[in-house]
Amino acid sequence: MDIFYGKVRNDDILSDIFNGVIQDNWPAHLEKMYRFWQTVLLGEHTYYGSPLAPHIKLPVQGTHFDRWKQLFMETGDENFTGEKAAEAKFRAEKMAEMFQLKIEYFKHIE
Numbered sequence: 001m002d003i004f005y006g007k008v009r010n011d012d013i014l015s016d017i018f019n020g021v022i023q024d025n026w027p028a029h030l031e032k033m034y035r036f037w038q039t040v041l042l043g044e045h046t047y048y049g050s051p052l053a054p055h056i057k058l059p060v061q062g063t064h065f066d067r068w069k070q071l072f073m074e075t076g077d078e079n080f081t082g083e084k085a086a087e088a089k090f091r092a093e094k095m096a097e098m099f100q101l102k103i104e105y106f107k108h109i110e
């Protein structure tokens, strides 16, 4: 997570959006993301929240999601192998797809 968000924070395409919202609250954001993935992947229920909600109003489009997925997959491959790593990538891909569809949907009903 630290390596992935380290890349995100410095990425040409993603950094403005993330830093604009998170500002100097990165430690709290990272803490939340550890709990999110612990819940999704390890079945240890430590994240309670609505993951989609804070994304709905973000000015994001396909290029942002493509880069998010690229950095997530690349960081996974650089640091892990095996079943859990494959599952993390699979889940990330599916959730990114779902977020993207829902964000598009909300853009059109306004």
Ligand code: HEM
Pocket: 014, 017, 018, 021, 022, 029, 032, 033, 036, 048, 049, 050, 051, 052, 054, 055, 058, 060, 064, 065, 068, 091, 092, 095, 096, 099
């Ligand atoms: C272009 C893609 C994405 C962008 C720009 C983005 C951006 C952000 C930002 C700025 C926040 C902080 C929101 C806040 O504190 O108000 C956040 C929170 C979060 N993001 Fe993303 N995100 C993206 C994709 C994803 C994906 C694909 C996932 C899931 C696999 C994800 C999971 C989360 C979770 C769990 C939170 C915490 C939600 C909460 O407050 O409980 N994000 N994201």
